[in-house]
Amino acid sequence: MAKRISHKDSMCGVARPLDAIGDWWSLLIIRDAFDGLRRFGEFQKSLGLAKNILSARLRNLVAHGIMETVPASDGGPYQEYVLTRKGQGLFPLLVALRQWGEDFFFEPNEPHVTLVDRATKLPVRRLELRAQDGRMLMAEDTVIVLPPLAAGERE
Amino acid sequence: MAKRISHKDSMCGVARPLDAIGDWWSLLIIRDAFDGLRRFGEFQKSLGLAKNILSARLRNLVAHGIMETVPASDGGPYQEYVLTRKGQGLFPLLVALRQWGEDFFFEPNEPHVTLVDRATKLPVRRLELRAQDGRMLMAEDTVIVLPPLAAGERE
DNA sequence: CTCTTGTGGTTTTAGTTTGCAACCGATATG
DNA sequence: CATATCGGTTGCAAACTAAAACCACAAGAG
Incomplete structure (x- = not known):
């Protein structure tokens, strides 16, 4: 399966x-x-x-x-x-997917469901990736680093 | 297809x-x-x-x-x-997926690749969903609302 | 008690998709 | 000219998907 x-x-x-x-x-x-x-x-x-x-x-x-x-x-x-x-940990992923969908899959004035804050009924903020110091990061501001190899390990 | x-x-x-x-x-x-x-x-x-x-x-x-x-x-x-x-708009989605993976698919001390800030080499922050006023939102703090129906439209 | 309806599935079966392998054309390369 | 490498396409068997039929159980209805 x-x-x-x-x-x-x-x-x-x-x-x-x-x-x-x-x-x-x-x-x-x-x-x-x-x-x-x-x-x-x-x-x-x-x-x-x-x-x-x-x-x-x-x-x-x-x-x-x-x-x-x-x-x-x-x-x-x-x-x-x-x-x-x-x-429940998948919630941010679904939000990311939904926000991407809103950005690129709907005409500017096409109506679509919205994720809102239950308390205020206002739309939620966009998901943003930030550095430790709070700077917002774009994809090109990040790198993938390998874990430190334990002795004897080889790729 | x-x-x-x-x-x-x-x-x-x-x-x-x-x-x-x-x-x-x-x-x-x-x-x-x-x-x-x-x-x-x-x-x-x-x-x-x-x-x-x-x-x-x-x-x-x-x-x-x-x-x-x-x-x-x-x-x-x-x-x-x-x-x-x-x-490129899919970047947050991939980050969300990666962070979820880090949370639940690796042993606490299992080495894995990490997404770091290119400038400081420090790991990035977690993605967080926030309300307009800055409160952090969990899944249960949000609701999906339908778009306002234009006249004559029916579900 | 028997008949019917609704829920929560499994089995059957046909149709679709996948992916290995082989092939192909267009550059390099020797 | 022979050969290799890159970027695919094509053929085909095997795996997977999904529509529909079927099954089991519980709750009502008569």
Whole structure:
């Protein structure tokens, strides 16, 4: 089931998360989970994907510790799917995706849903990458550095 | 080729970007592009994916305006693939993905590559979502709001 | 008790996608 | 001219996806 994304034995810090999430559907499931959806049927209705696929995706997300099943919530005999702490850690990623979408996939005046501060109802700020000293960083202001190699290790 | 992700006619602000990116491979290509890779062969060597797949992914990224081909750079007879401004807009998403990976996919002392400020060589700060007034926002502090419906429009 | 409906899946099956490998054309290179 | 390298395209078997049918269980309805 797990499709190997990278050929390197030890996948990098980007490929490893991608492998865990699984695919786009999973990300949409996670987004719906952030929106409060919990039940199999809710996800299926919201996303319109085949039930076997949803079943497989949920199973994968649970297997990777991104979601977990809780026995009930309203006494019903069924289980629900909720985000774990690890799953909640994906929130910035979804925000980044959404903001990118707003920037480039909508006409200037095309209406679209907006993420707002629940308290003030104002739109949230943009995600910004900052240095330790608070300077804002663009992509070209950053570098990837290798971990210090322990003795004897070779690339 | 384009696999429809959502059944809804007008895809939401999350699904639309996902559809444009294409798949995980594309995201890894984009990451490599941020790392300075430009040539077909460089991507292929770095990612180890089949050439036909790479070819298709690059074509898709170009078609969606995320990358573009530039005729040369060192006088070679070949073209190179570089990120457009739209593609560069994906930087926060990649950072979010990387930070999530660092948080949950590495043992506490497992070495991994780190994103650092080029100027100071210090690791970058975490991405944080903030309200207009500067408060930090967690997922549960936010809501999605629908656009104001124009007259006559119905859900 | 039996019939029907709704939920939460699994199985079946066909269609699509993937990716290895082989091939191809266009430069260099010897 | 022979050969290699780069940037792909093409063919095809294997893997994966997804629509639909099916199944199990629980709750009501009659």
